[in-house]
Amino acid sequence: MPVQIRVPTPLRRFTGGADVVTAEGSSLREVLDDLERKHPGLRERLLDENGELRRFVNIYINGDDVRFLDNLSSKVKDGDDISIVPAIAGGR
Amino acid sequence: MATTSQSFQRSPEGANSEFVPVARAENVMGLIGNTPLLEITKITAGLLRPGVRIFAKLEGFNPGGSVKDRPALKMIMEGLRKGELVPGKTIIDSTSGNTGIALAMLGAALGFPVELVMAANASRERKKIIQAFGAKIIYSDPLEGSDGAILLCRKIIERNPERYFKPDQYANENNPLAHFETTGPEIWRQTKGAVTHFIAGLGTGGTVMGTGRYLKMRNPAVKVIGVEPDDAMHGLEGLKHMASSIVPPIYHEEELDDKIQVSTEDAYEMVYALGQIEGVLVGQSSGAAMVAALKVARGLREGCVVTIFPDFGEKYLSTNLWIGWKSWTRDRLSHLLAKCKTESESVIT
Missing domain, CATH: 3.40.50.1100 (Rossmann fold)
Incomplete structure (x- = not known):
């Protein structure tokens, strides 16, 4: 089930500059696994050594923060819109 | 002369004059600058050689709450x-x-x-x-x-x-000049000229450029070191990963003696440690600055390391900085400090 993933600027070096990519999976964890297969290097930026979402990374499924859903176990369905958003606005 | 202009027109030549803190101001502009230095002693206890000290300039004392x-x-x-x-x-x-x-x-x-x-x-x-x-x-x-x-x-x-x-902080030379005229002279006075290393986070580059230039003018042996996130994808509000960013025109990397990269996780851990051990609640860029200061200081035989804590921590209480802080223990500080020791060997002394 393909879902659309919006990629922030700091991670676009892994997607060939693309700001939107697609991946498949029925949970967020599966989607991120598929994303890593297609764009190696992304997973390490998003997940820590324990496989959990890094503290400074926010992921939204259709606008909902996954920390208020089921984190990486959150269900994903065909056509969902996933956004990866750095927790900070950067700059000064 | 109004207190407003006294605050921002201090000349470098005046750096040796006796400092009298502002006790009363006619407007908030007169309260900007002249922030205190805090010696960091508890986190560093037993880690540094006897002749090495670390001081943090607490910029959260500015009326707007930050170095900015x-x-x-x-x-x-x-x-x-x-x-x-x-x-x-x-x-x-x-x-x-x-x-x-x-x-x-x-x-x-x-x-x-x-x-x-x-x-x-x-x-x-x-x-x-x-x-x-x-x-x-x-x-x-x-x-x-x-x-x-x-x-x-x-x-x-x-x-x-x-x-x-548009003030344009990224390109306006008055940004580093503000630090050349105020932050640098204050540090020189507050350390009585003993500062050997100046460490500051890289955002626009204004703080490290301006302060560094002043300190090097007073003593060319002073080492000026920038701190940046270790990756383009980071959680250090206020800091820039220069290699992946629009480089600010006021930033001239060639003027730095060194640059230290700090991971978001290490900076967050240091924020928790500073709050619970040192009694100073700061933002994540201060945590990064402290990690870098420790990395430098642990490699020194003697020295006076001064870093900038750009702001206090209240502004970040709703942010991801505090995800997982409740499970923080001093054991985690030990882990962080061990990393600082290992990496200090590669840092300029």
């Missing part, structure tokens, strides 16, 4: 002096936070409207503080980060250039 009050004041006063900022104009800039707060505060105090362009994911507290000063926020795409805010701000000005005064 200094360049904001200098840029605005110079804009007024040159006639670039005149009644009827609006102050505008792209900023994710502390500069925005400083500009909003100064705009209120001086009677100028302020509009700030920032990524929509800036912290809730920062947005509220800025709005409480009466400034207007224009949101840019959070996926585009601070560079997206910079580009949107340019577009807004292009549509109506006569309406705006």
Whole structure:
């Protein structure tokens, strides 16, 4: 089930500059696994050594923060819109 | 002379004169600068050689709550002096936070409207503080980060250039000059000229450039070291990963003696440690600065390391900085300190 993933600027070096990519999976964890297969290097930026979402990374499924859903176990369905958003606005 | 101008016109030549803190001011501008140095002693206990000390300059004591009050004041006063900022104009800039707060505060105090362009994911507290000063926020795409805010701000000005005064902290030489004239001399006075290493985070580069230039002018042997996130994808609000960012025109990396990269996780851990062990609640850029200061200090036989804590921590209480802090223990500090020791061998001494 393909879902659309919006990629922030700091991670676009892994997607060939693309700001939107697609991946498949029925949970967020599966989607991120598929994303890593297609764009190696992304997973390490998003997940820590324990496989959990890094503290400074926010992921939204259709606008909902996954920390208020089921984190990486959150269900994903065909056509969902996933956004990866750095927790900070950067700059000064 | 008004206290306002005393605060920002201190000349480097005046750096040796006796410092008298402002006890009363006629406006908030007179309260900017002259922040205290705090010696960090508890986290460092038993880690440093006897002749090595670390001091943090607590910029959260500025009236706007951050180091950014200094360049904001200098840029605005110079804009007024040159006639670039005149009644009827609006102050505008792209900023994710502390500069925005400083500009909003100064705009209120001086009677100028302020509009700030920032990524929509800036912290809730920062947005509220800025709005409480009466400034207007224009949101840019959070996926585009601070560079997206910079580009949107340019577009807004292009549509109506006569309406705006843009301090442009990334390109305005009054940004580093503010630190050359105030932060540098203060550190020189406060350490009685003993400072050997100056360490500051890289955002616009203004703090490390201006302060570093002053300190090197007083003593060319002073080492000036920048601190940046270890990756383009990071959680260190206020800091830039230079290799992947629009490099600010005021930033000249060749003037640095070294640059230290700090991971977001290490900086967050240090924030927790500073709060619970040192009794100082700071933001994540201060945590990064402290990690870098420790890395340098642990490699020294003797020295006086001064770093900048850009702000206090209240503005970040709603942010991801505090995810997982409840499980923090001193054991985790030991782990962090061990990493600092290992990496210090590669740091300039």
